[in-house]
């Protein structure tokens with residue numbers, strides 16, 4: 001199979017487009033023919049091996065897993081003997097960050113627990129765009145942010161991968177949404193469901209009179225004190241970035257009965273993924289796709305995302321991937337049968 005491989009940490013220049021043997025699924029895994037994958041900032045960090053705290057799990061001196069790409073959508077072509085939820089021909093999607101990634105390839109083996117069925121009406125590219133960014137937004141708003149209908153939420157970074165999901169999900173959860181983005185993305189934020197849009201090139205959201213029940217932050221560009229001054233007295237602040245000041249100060253603020261402020265780490269979750277699949281199917285959630293790259297141009301796709309101004313998600317598609325039924329050669333059930 002064709003795959004994008006890295007053997008050493010570095011810039012996108014270290015990526016090679018090469019041919020490898022197809023993976024063999026373990027008993028609890030399925031083999032997926034990848035129809036689309038999407039890029040996350042996490043791929044950029046693992047490519048560079050930075051920050052250094054990723055290295056204990058990613059490989060101290062060189063990458064443990066040679067193929068990046070956590071988010072995939074595709075068609076099951078073989079199943080391990082312990083797999084109960086899927087069979088060849090099923091269209092699935094999921095986040096493989098807990099099992100070594102591998103999505104920037106024509107085939108990937110994935111634990112069945114990481115996957116959900118892709119609703120037939122949802123395009124593969126939309127499904128591939130959703131797992132990491134969508135689940136992060138959902139957990140940030142609902143689990144950590146405890147967002148309730150009628151509350152005021154501000155989404156900082158409303159035009160990025162996570163932010164475009166957050167604006168839509170917050171609106172779906174019944175909140176009144178203020179989105180912060182740059183001028184070129186203002187109209188898009190309104191279309192996604194924001195009630196108010198703040199163009200950060202014109203206005204500083206930390207200086208306004210509005211107080212928010214929840215600030216969901218994906219940028220981390222302000223100080224804890226600045227975020228706090230626009231939080232309601234019992235409000236919550238959740239950031240997907242890491243603010244070192246919060247690691248100590250967050251629990252201290254909570255003990256004093258003030259607002260809750262926390263760094264969050266999303267966890268792949270099958271139920272959250274299935275919830276998002278429902279929203280996608282009902283068209284209450286539509287991923288924003290900025291660009292689509294062929295697999296052999298994954299390095300360019302990563303450069304684009306790494307620059308930090310993608311508008312929604314960036315998709316990678318293997319050549320000839322079209323989402324049709326698996327070929328006869330792949331319609332086999334036992335991992336030992338794989339070439």
Ligand SMILES: NC(=O)c1ccc[n+]([C@@H]2O[C@H](COP(=O)([O-])OP(=O)(O)OC[C@H]3O[C@@H](n4cnc5c(N)ncnc54)[C@H](OP(=O)(O)O)[C@@H]3O)[C@@H](O)[C@H]2O)c1
Pocket residue numbers: 040041042132133136156157158159160161162163180181182183185200218219221239240241264265266267305308309310311312
């Ligand atoms: N903790 C977790 O579990 C978790 C999970 C997923 C992601 N993350 C992290 O969350 C962050 C966001 O991820 P992402 O996938 O959304 O990134 P992304 O797609 O690269 O988002 C970049 C967006 O940030 C916007 N932006 C840049 N400067 C801004 C500013 N000053 N104010 C408001 N918006 C600004 C850009 O919009 P403009 O072009 O309009 O400036 C762009 O659309 C990253 O740090 C990522 O590593 C964490």
